[in-house]
Amino acid sequence: GVAKSQLLKYISSVAPRGVYTTGRGSSGVGLTAAVIKDPTTGDMSLEGGALVLADQGICCIDEFDKMEESDRVAIHEVMEQQTVSVAKAGIVATLNARAAVLAAANPLYGRYNRRKSLSENIALPNSLLSRFDLMFLILDVADADRDMALARHVTFVHRHNGVTAEVVSDNEDDAEENKSNEDSNDMSVDDASTISRNNNETATAKALDPLVVREYISMARKYHPMVHPDVAPYIVEAYVSLRIQDNNHNGGNNTSSNGGVGDQTVMTARQLLSILRLSQALARLRFSDYVAREDVDEAIRLTHMSRASLLLVDANNSNANTATTQRTEDV
Numbered sequence: 187g188v189a190k191s192q193l194l195k196y197i198s199s200v201a202p203r204g205v206y207t208t209g210r211g212s213s214g215v216g217l218t219a220a221v222i223k224d225p226t227t228g229d230m231s232l233e234g235g236a237l238v239l240a241d242q243g244i245c246c247i248d249e250f251d252k253m254e255e256s257d258r259v260a261i262h263e264v265m266e267q268q269t270v271s272v273a274k275a276g277i278v279a280t281l282n283a284r285a286a287v288l289a290a291a292n293p294l295y296g297r298y299n300r301r302k303s304l305s306e307n308i309a310l311p312n313s314l315l316s317r318f319d320l321m322f323l324i325l326d327v328a329d330a331d332r333d334m335a336l337a338r339h340v341t342f343v344h345r346h347n348g349v350t351a352e353v354v355s356d357n358e359d360d361a362e363e364n365k366s367n368e369d370s371n372d373m374s375v376d377d378a379s380t381i382s383r384n385n386n387e388t389a390t391a392k393a394l395d396p397l398v399v400r401e402y403i404s405m406a407r408k409y410h411p412m413v414h415p416d417v418a419p420y421i422v423e424a425y426v427s428l429r430i431q432d433n434n435h436n437g438g439n440n441t442s443s444n445g446g447v448g449d450q451t452v453m454t455a456r457q458l459l460s461i462l463r464l465s466q467a468l469a470r471l472r473f474s475d476y477v478a479r480e481d482v483d484e485a486i487r488l489t490h491m492s493r494a495s496l497l498l499v500d501a502n503n504s505n506a507n508t509a510t511t512q513r514t515e516d517v
Contacts, residue, residue, distance in 0.1 A: 188324045188325075188326050190248065190290040190324070191248050191290070193290075194206060194246040194247075194248050194288060194290055195246070197244065197246055197288060198244065198246045199396070200396045200399050200400055200403075201243055201244045201400070201403065202243065202400055202403055202404045202407070203240060203241075203242060203243025203244070204240065204243055204244050204245075204246065205236045205237075205239050205240040205243070205244075205245045205246070205285075206246045206248070207236045207245070207246070207247055207248070208247070208248045208249045208252070209247055209248065209249040209250045209251065209252040209253035210249055210252040210253070212235075212236065212247070212253065212257070213254075213257050215235060215260075216235050216236065217235045217236050217237050217247075217257070217260060217261060217264075218234075218235045218237060218238065218260045218261075218264065218270045218272070218281075218283070219232055219233065219234050219235055219238055219270050219272045219279075219281055220232075220233050220235065221233075221272070221274040221275045221277055230275045230276065230277060232272060232277055232279060232281075234270075234281055235270075237261070237264050237270065237283040237285055237287075238270055238281050238282070238283050240283075240285035241282050241283055241284050241285055242284055242285070242407070243285055243286075244285060244286045244287075244288055245285045245286070245287050245288070246288045246289075246290075247287065247288070247289040247290070248289075248290050249290070249291070249292070250289035250290060250291040250308075250310070251291035251292060251308045251309055251310060258310075258314065261287070261314070262313070262314065262317070264283045264285075264287070265287060265314075265317040265318075266317060268282070268283055268284045268285075269281065269282060269283055270282075270283045287318075289318075291308045291310065292308070293307040293308055294307060294308065294309055298323070298325060304321070304323070304496055316454065316456055317456065319460035319463060319464060320460070320464075320488060320489070320492040321492050321495075321496065322491075322492055322495045323495045323496055405473070406470040406471055406473065407470065409469070409470050409473055409474065409475060410475075411466050411469035411470060411474055411475055411476055411477050412475065412476060412477070413462070413465075413476075413477050414476045414477060414478070417476075417477055417478065417479055417482060420479055420482060421458075421461065421462070421465075421482055424461075424482065424486060425453075425457075425458045425461070428453045428457075428486070429453050431453075432452060432453040457489060460485075460489065461482065461485045461486060461489060462485075464481075464484075464485035464488055464489070465477045465481040465482050465484075465485045466481075468480075468481040468484055468485060469481050
């Protein structure tokens with residue numbers, strides 16, 4: 187209900203190198219590598235899977251929770267070492283799989299249970315969830331305005347045979363603009379300046395063209411930023427302070443008091459690597475060869491927002507339970 191599949195398909199199409207696959211339709215060898223026999227020569231050959239084909243790109247995996255456990259184990263090495271090791275039929279090889287993994291999963295029974303942890307809701311082990319740099323919880327919350335806008339958009343697309351509202355609105359705006367220019371020849375200078383200012387504001391609100399985004403990403407990937415010697419101590423101090431804060435918040439345990447989601451939100455060495463990767467990615471967006479402190483601060487903020495999205499639900503649940511207990515005591 188939150189258009190996860192549409193988002194993944196769009197990202198895989200916009201990325202310079204993107205591969206889209208689903209968890210149910212993919213096996214372990216389909217994601218990593220497979221050894222096949224050539225029907226002509228009879229020799230064994232090695233063919234890369236989705237993660238190998240997405241090298242230096244992004245691999246979007248939909249319905250991640252629908253994968254078999256035996257097939258899901260094959261992704262651990264890819265997400266940790268960025269390589270695929272194969273030892274089959276006399277072929278021993280190591281393939282590069284330096285791809286970003288964007289996965290989407292649905293909760294069990296179709297609804298997210300606020301009384302359970304993230305791993306229990308989507309039936310994924312903590313060893314696999316901890317390998318993701320960022321995890322965001324997207325809930326389908328009933329909202330009258332958003333539901334009305336979504337329903338109007340869906341009915342509009344079906345009514346106009348798949349044409350989006352932006353294309354139709356642009357054509358209508360052009361027609362109205364031409365008509366207004368013909369009818370208002372005696373327009374004053376003040377009115378003209380007001381309309382031009384409104385048009386500029388409307389132009390800045392338009393979405394970027396996918397071709398522009400693709401070209402921008404291609405140019406940004408040419409940069410390989412390094413951590414500046416002046417920034418390295420700042421990253422170390424930030425990581426140590428985050429570890430201390432996390433230890434004080436959880437009381438020295440890996441399980442938090444907000445519903446048992448501490449395994450997904452605890453600060454470990456993998457989160458340090460996540461901060462470094464995010465900082466380098468942010469430096470690429472600026473076409474810079476060095477990571478700045480602002481990049482590190484933004485990476486830490488993204489990490490906090492990812493953890494907050496998981497803890498917020500359980501915090502709201504604990505507040506609701508407290509309110510229920512108080513009402514029971516009052517009765």
